[in-house]
Amino acid sequence: MTIEVMQEKPALPRLPKHERYAGIITAVAIVILLQIASMVAPHYIAPPPADILSSLWNKLLPLYGDMLLTLGRLALALGCAMLVGTGLGLVMGMFPTARPYVRSVVVIDTGIPALSWMLIAVFWFRMPELRIFFILLVIVIPFYALGVADAIRAMPKDLLEMCESFRPNRWQVLRYLIFPHVLPYIFATTRSVIGYATRMIIFAELIAATAGIGAQMGLAQANFDIATILAWTILLVGLNIVLQQLVTWVEQYMLSYRQAIEVR
Amino acid sequence: MQTALMKTAMVQTDLPAIQLQQVGVTFGDVVAIQNLSFAVERGEIVSFLGRTGAGKSTALNLIMGNLAPTRGEVRVMGIDPKAEFQQLRRVIAVGFQTDRLMPWRTALENVELGLQILHEEKTATRKKATEWLARVGLERAANLYPHELSGGMRQRVSLARALAIDPEILLLDECFSQLDHVTSQVLRADISRLIRELRKTCLFVTHRIDDAIEMADRILVFGAPAKLLLEHHPTEADRNDPAAFKVLHDLIAEKLGIVE
Numbered sequence: 001m002t003i004e005v006m007q008e009k010p011a012l013p014r015l016p017k018h019e020r021y022a023g024i025i026t027a028v029a030i031v032i033l034l035q036i037a038s039m040v041a042p043h044y045i046a047p048p049p050a051d052i053l054s055s056l057w058n059k060l061l062p063l064y065g066d067m068l069l070t071l072g073r074l075a076l077a078l079g080c081a082m083l084v085g086t087g088l089g090l091v092m093g094m095f096p097t098a099r100p101y102v103r104s105v106v107v108i109d110t111g112i113p114a115l116s117w118m119l120i121a122v123f124w125f126r127m128p129e130l131r132i133f134f135i136l137l138v139i140v141i142p143f144y145a146l147g148v149a150d151a152i153r154a155m156p157k158d159l160l161e162m163c164e165s166f167r168p169n170r171w172q173v174l175r176y177l178i179f180p181h182v183l184p185y186i187f188a189t190t191r192s193v194i195g196y197a198t199r200m201i202i203f204a205e206l207i208a209a210t211a212g213i214g215a216q217m218g219l220a221q222a223n224f225d226i227a228t229i230l231a232w233t234i235l236l237v238g239l240n241i242v243l244q245q246l247v248t249w250v251e252q253y254m255l256s257y258r259q260a261i262e263v264r
Numbered sequence: 265m266q267t268a269l270m271k272t273a274m275v276q277t278d279l280p281a282i283q284l285q286q287v288g289v290t291f292g293d294v295v296a297i298q299n300l301s302f303a304v305e306r307g308e309i310v311s312f313l314g315r316t317g318a319g320k321s322t323a324l325n326l327i328m329g330n331l332a333p334t335r336g337e338v339r340v341m342g343i344d345p346k347a348e349f350q351q352l353r354r355v356i357a358v359g360f361q362t363d364r365l366m367p368w369r370t371a372l373e374n375v376e377l378g379l380q381i382l383h384e385e386k387t388a389t390r391k392k393a394t395e396w397l398a399r400v401g402l403e404r405a406a407n408l409y410p411h412e413l414s415g416g417m418r419q420r421v422s423l424a425r426a427l428a429i430d431p432e433i434l435l436l437d438e439c440f441s442q443l444d445h446v447t448s449q450v451l452r453a454d455i456s457r458l459i460r461e462l463r464k465t466c467l468f469v470t471h472r473i474d475d476a477i478e479m480a481d482r483i484l485v486f487g488a489p490a491k492l493l494l495e496h497h498p499t500e501a502d503r504n505d506p507a508a509f510k511v512l513h514d515l516i517a518e519k520l521g522i523v524e
């Protein structure tokens with residue numbers, strides 16, 4: 001009994017050539033526009049690109065400690081939000097009686113403006129680290145909770161029935177079926193939330209902390225240093241792209257079985 | 265531990281592997297099973313034949329313990345499969361109509377699932393799963409994911425997954441019916457040979473009369489809502505003599521209301 005095995009895997013999709021360069025062309029266009037603006041407007045409104053570049057090199061680079069701090073805060077808070085949010089999502093997905101209550105809490109939470117949380121956090125917590133952590137946690141948790149709850153709702157009943165035919169306990173169902181099924185949704189949530197979380201942490205640092213990128217931007221603003229603010233902005237745009245790419249790489253590595261499916 | 269003790273206790277008793285007594289199942293107004301009684305002896309291969317909607321899958325769900333009967337009693341090795349769900353660990357395995365493979369697991373890892381659920385040791389699990397993949401002719405596909413396999417190969421993996429836990433009872437619900445005719449025939453021949461070699465108790469649902477005559481020790485023909493229309497023990501003559509085969513085939517077809 002021998003059977004022919006299909007070995008070839010479909011290739012991953014790649015952007016066509018003209019699209020791959022679009023980003024670079026757009027960036028160059030922005031630099032040219034900035035240069036033109038700096039020639040017609042005063043420099044405290046539109047600094048020339050050379051000034052921004054010099055700020056980036058001379059003022060931002062020495063502040064790598066603040067950058068690492070922001071990144072560390074982001075990683076810690078995102079990681080905790082992922083755990084707590086996934087937990088809530090599992091509760092919503094697995095315990096039908098608890099679902100409406102947890103869902104209500106999550107829906108109310110999503111409706112609360114980020115700014116309210118930031119101001120509340122300043123009142124509630126004295127330590128800046130705790131404030132930032134809290135703010136990010138309450139903002140990001142609902143995304144994970146809802147993402148995971150939806151994932152469980154989308155779980156094929158066929159697979160559950162098959163799994164149950166071996167008479168597993170609850171923990172085994174979670175481990176062998178629900179968790180692997182939910183994992184891609186957790187990645188998708190992370191991919192879509194990481195940019196938002198980065199913007200929010202900068203905002204939170206501006207309001208609630210004395211160190212970190214947001215606090216440094218507040219300082220530059222107090223000094224009327226627009227070149228430095230724009231330099232930070234460029235850095236953050238770059239950071240966002242890098243973080244997205246990072247998540248995508250981890251995702252592709254951990255969910256390699258899906259690569260071929262997605263192409264279809 | 266508990267399962268092992270229980271199993272020895274059960275083997276000593278002379279209860280049939282599966283027993284339904286005056287079972288009725290209704291879903292709201294729909295009567296899925298009217299009044300069904302039958303027993304399957306240990307080591308017997310029984311085929312359920314019936315048209316779509318006759319209640320065959322519902323009967324299997326009763327035996328799996330996914331469903332409690334509205335009336336009557338269901339016993340598997342003397343145990344109520346729904347009320348004492350965990351007690352039948354390792355006793356029952358199921359092959360479904362579709363392969364139901366986990367897309368994130370390779371063929372080999374899919375075969376390992378049942379063994380993992382039964383807490384078998386890691387190296388033993390890998391060894392058994394590898395053996396079973398080879399037995400269904402897929403040793404070279406061990407590391408491929410389900411989407412890289414053909415429909416027939418996927419169904420082989422799913423049957424290997426069921427057989428790997430060495431169950432006493434194998435339930436098969438139309439598990440060849442989604443495959444093309446040739447694939448299904450080859451697979452059916454392989455699986456029925458395996459079941460006979462291993463002397464498993466097997467209850468398989470099908471709507472193909474040929475399947476039933478060729479594989480089963482006994483055929484139960486169902487009419488909706490799940491009542492027995494005919495019970496027959498196919499003989500070697502039924503299987504090998506084309507004329508006898510045709511007579512039996514036509515008798516069953518007539519009972520099923522299929523005019524050919």
Ligand SMILES: Nc1ncnc2c1ncn2[C@@H]1O[C@H](COP(=O)(O)OP(=O)(O)O)[C@@H](O)[C@H]1O
Nearest residue numbers: 291294296314315316317318319320321322323
């Ligand atoms: N969960 C359910 N809820 C309501 N009706 C059901 C359910 N399961 C099966 N039925 C009905 O019971 C009857 C028997 O179905 P089924 O056992 O699936 O038949 P078969 O497997 O023989 O095709 C059908 O009329 C079907 O619509």
Ligand SMILES: [Mg+2]
Nearest residue numbers: 320321322438
């Ligand atoms: Mg059916």
